[in-house]
Amino acid sequence: MTDLRSQVEQLLAGPRPLPIVTAGTAVLRQRAEQYDGQLEEGMLTQLIEAMRQTMYAAPGVGLAAPQVGLGVSLAVLEDSAEIPAEIAEPRERAALPFTVLINPTVTPVGNRSALFYEGCLSVPGYSAAVERAADVTVSFTDLAGTIVEADYSGWAARIVQHEVDHLNGTLYLDRALIRSFSDLPNYQTHWAGASGERARAGLQF
Ligand code: ZN
Numbered sequence: 001m002t003d004l005r006s007q008v009e010q011l012l013a014g015p016r017p018l019p020i021v022t023a024g025t026a027v028l029r030q031r032a033e034q035y036d037g038q039l040e041e042g043m044l045t046q047l048i049e050a051m052r053q054t055m056y057a058a059p060g061v062g063l064a065a066p067q068v069g070l071g072v073s074l075a076v077l078e079d080s081a082e083i084p085a086e087i088a089e090p091r092e093r094a095a096l097p098f099t100v101l102i103n104p105t106v107t108p109v110g111n112r113s114a115l116f117y118e119g120c121l122s123v124p125g126y127s128a129a130v131e132r133a134a135d136v137t138v139s140f141t142d143l144a145g146t147i148v149e150a151d152y153s154g155w156a157a158r159i160v161q162h163e164v165d166h167l168n169g170t171l172y173l174d175r176a177l178i179r180s181f182s183d184l185p186n187y188q189t190h191w192a193g194a195s196g197e198r199a200r201a202g203l204q205f
Contacts, residue, residue, distance in 0.1 A: 092154020
């Protein structure tokens with residue numbers, strides 16, 4: 001197996017945005033190795049910048065290293081949340097600044113949960129409803145090497161849980177209410193409403 005440094009060198013020598021691997025690729029199903037300085041600082045910074053560009057280009061609100069074929073515990077997040085208020089409010093979706101997560105672990109806080117549709121850049125063309133904790137604490141290392149504990153709620157908590165799942169070899173479909181599974185044209189035409197009630201009634205999940 002090629003070591004991480006050679007893999008990253010090869011990836012950074014290629015085009016931007018980085019190619020995103022899709023479901024059925026083994027790296028998406030493996031637990032990512034901890035990042036403990038396998039890359040020199042400049043290379044880590046370049047990789048994070050390339051992941052950031054790839055997330056923007058997709059576009060997406062999060063991207064984990066396994067999605068660009070790297071089995072290492074790194075992810076980037078950012079959500080401008082520029083969507084209509086009637087969609088944002090029930091989802092508690094507010095702007096999330098650009099964040100780098102190194103070796104994150106996530107712990108639910110309290111008992112609140114939320115059930116909403118989500119999608120994944122590695123499962124293009126589909127969407128499904130996933131129940132997730134609405135409030136979480138995340139421990140991670142940032143790009144400066146500082147250990148951070150941060151609380152996230154609402155949609156940001158969903159994004160963080162989705163990305164940390166990627167680092168543990170889990171796809172959102174593993175957690176989805178499978179009867180809610182919808183292709184994007186159907187989702188956008190019929191189910192992308194404010195509350196999700198219509199989808200629950202229509203698809204009976
Ligand atoms: Zn994903």
